[in-house]
Amino acid sequence: MKRNFLTVIIGAVLVVIFVLLLFVFQVRQSEVAVVTTFGKPVQNLDQPGAYFKWPWPIQKVYKFDQRVQNFEDKFSETFTRDNNDLIVTVYTGWQISDASEFYPKFLGSVPAAQSALENMLRNAKNAVIGKHDLADFVNTDPKQLKFDEIENEIQQAVQADLSTNNYGIRLDFLGLKKIELPEGVTQSVFTRMTADRQLLINKEQYEGEKEATIIRADADRQAAETIANAQASAIRIQGEAEAAAAPTLRVFEKNPDLYIFLLRIEALKQSLNQKTTLIFDDRTPPFDLFQHLPTNSVSPVSQ
Numbered sequence: 001m002k003r004n005f006l007t008v009i010i011g012a013v014l015v016v017i018f019v020l021l022l023f024v025f026q027v028r029q030s031e032v033a034v035v036t037t038f039g040k041p042v043q044n045l046d047q048p049g050a051y052f053k054w055p056w057p058i059q060k061v062y063k064f065d066q067r068v069q070n071f072e073d074k075f076s077e078t079f080t081r082d083n084n085d086l087i088v089t090v091y092t093g094w095q096i097s098d099a100s101e102f103y104p105k106f107l108g109s110v111p112a113a114q115s116a117l118e119n120m121l122r123n124a125k126n127a128v129i130g131k132h133d134l135a136d137f138v139n140t141d142p143k144q145l146k147f148d149e150i151e152n153e154i155q156q157a158v159q160a161d162l163s164t165n166n167y168g169i170r171l172d173f174l175g176l177k178k179i180e181l182p183e184g185v186t187q188s189v190f191t192r193m194t195a196d197r198q199l200l201i202n203k204e205q206y207e208g209e210k211e212a213t214i215i216r217a218d219a220d221r222q223a224a225e226t227i228a229n230a231q232a233s234a235i236r237i238q239g240e241a242e243a244a245a246a247p248t249l250r251v252f253e254k255n256p257d258l259y260i261f262l263l264r265i266e267a268l269k270q271s272l273n274q275k276t277t278l279i280f281d282d283r284t285p286p287f288d289l290f291q292h293l294p295t296n297s298v299s300p301v302s303q
Contacts, residue, residue: 045099087179088129089178092155092158
């Protein structure tokens with residue numbers, strides 16, 4: 001009896017598991033799923049968890065990897081706006097954003113989706129590069145490069161195409177991986193870069209010479225002002241000295257002997273401005289002044 005009861009329990013559990021397998025399915029964290037009813041998508045599931053469905057052939061579940069898919073397109077030649085040949089490789093990352101739109105377009109095939117994406121990427125890349133000059137890709141001045149702008153334009157063009165065709169794909173990122181020039185174009189590009197560099201050198205030299213001219217002119221102006229101020233000061237000082245000496249000069253003109261006497265006295269003062277022992281001839285000016293002094297007040301040798 002107990003054995004039969006255990007068998008019934010096991011059978012019931014197996015039936016429940018079988019029913020769950022028929023009517024319940026699970027979507028993992030890294031997956032998106034689409035539920036079809038008689039082959040027509042009716043439900044898009046992008047959140048993990050357990051979901052109910054009718055058993056096949058009524059409904060069927062298709063699961064896809066929701067993680068970002070990376071790839072890069074092949075080297076392809078295209079022309080810039082100024083008619084220069086350029087070889088560019090682009091890398092991108094994409095993922096399924098809507099499984100209900102992705103499934104009918106590609107029947108759940110990721111390689112088929114990537115192939116379609118490569119075609120759209122190539123067309124968008126050629127169109128965007130054709131709107132830019134070679135100087136936007138190759139330039140001696142880093143500020144003139146427009147890599148970010150070009151990458152954004154290509155990504156927006158591809159995403160617009162994906163949305164228009166309802167592919168259920170979202171472009172997460174896109175960038176220029178490699179840029180090359182054909183051998184026939186390389187020399188002309190180097191020549192142009194050399195010419196651009198020479199223009200920069202000439203510009204720097206011109207600016208330097210201009211600045212030097214301004215500095216020299218300013219220095220000459222300041223020197224001229226300094227000399228003029230010095231000359232004016234000298235003339236003013238000379239004038240003040242002449243004005244101060246004029247009264248004395250008039251007195252000396254009337255009494256030249258007094259002037260000579262004062263000069264001799266000044267000469268004696270200069271001779272005796274320190275502790276000095278003098279040996280002199282009283283016949284030699286200005287020491288001849290001692291000839292007219294009383295004999296008991298000075299001797300030929302003075303201390």
